[in-house]
């Protein structure tokens with residue numbers, strides 16, 4: 492069983508306009524509201540792949556209710572901890588380029604946090620917990636790190652998708668996979684990544700620090716998979732990019748979903764690539780048919796320096 496953890500979900504409010512003029516009244520040509528947050532996106536893609544999963548985290552207020560309703564309409568299995576404050580709204584502006592304004596997130600009380608943590612008692616050996624996204628300000632920086640012993644005590648694995656020190660702090664506990672994009676990888680080690688060799692060098696460092704596998708995604712330029720034995724690269728398939736919000740989460744879902752069924756990192760990489768690009772080529776996250784279509788054009792090569 493895969494459990495996704497979204498401690499800071501969001502309504503993703505996607506707005507489109509021909510151009511954004513700062514300091515002026517701008518009019519939208521299109522807008523839509525989607526249930527968002529990284530773990531929720533992973534769960535929505537796992538559902539498309541028919542991989543059993545449950546979404547955990549915190550939801551509150553009218554925004555939380557909207558997300559709960561949307562997920563129920565997709566038959567997602569959820570067990571969110573209720574909070575009183577409103578779940579955040581993240582604004583995604585599409586005006587030529589994509590600009591994102593993500594909220595800080597609501598206050599989580601100590602009681603809600605304890606209620607959430609108690610859920611980890613039900614984990615079993617072989618389960619995978621995917622912890623994704625930013626932490627609301629009211630939770631300590633060590634929140635993910637503190638969950639790891641609860642996961643590992645049951646013989647379950649974990650995947651972490653966060654940035655900066657919060658990510659570095661979890662590597663020694665051996666996450667099944669981590670997936671920084673190349674900008675996040677550069678920021679993690681405070682370097683500039685000028686070419687493939689530099690990306691692979693710093694991607695390997697993630698394994699040296701403890702990660703079992705690392706994906707380094709590069710948006711329209713594809714991704715690397717670094718395993719203890721091999722490095723693989725794939726360019727992204729060509730297509731019309733409609734909305735790349737959630738492409739990274741989709742890639743993680745594809746990788747973890749297939750890994751849970753096959754334990755094969757290369758097959759998992761192929762599914763991850765298909766899910767990431769299929770989402771970039773869709774208005775909302777990708778559906779099963781789009782993923783299957785894009786999967787046909789994925790090619791992966793072994794990378795040698």
Ligand SMILES: Nc1ncnc2c1ncn2[C@@H]1O[C@H](COP(=O)(O)OP(=O)(O)O)[C@@H](O)[C@H]1O
Pocket residue numbers: 671672707708709710711712713714727728732735737738739740742763764766767768771
């Ligand atoms: N413009 C695009 N065209 C094709 N595939 C894309 C595009 N953007 C993202 N993808 C696919 O999704 C993966 C993850 O996207 P990326 O933007 O790197 O992640 P994140 O959203 O975490 O920054 C990429 O490695 C690629 O396979």
Ligand SMILES: O=P(O)(O)OC[C@H]1O[C@](O)(COP(=O)(O)O)[C@@H](O)[C@@H]1O
Pocket residue numbers: 499501502503526527528529530532581593594623624625626735736737738739740741
């Ligand atoms: O928790 P964070 O880092 O603010 O990110 C949340 C945002 O990321 C998303 O999960 C999309 O993430 P990706 O584009 O990286 O896959 C949105 O749904 C959400 O608005």
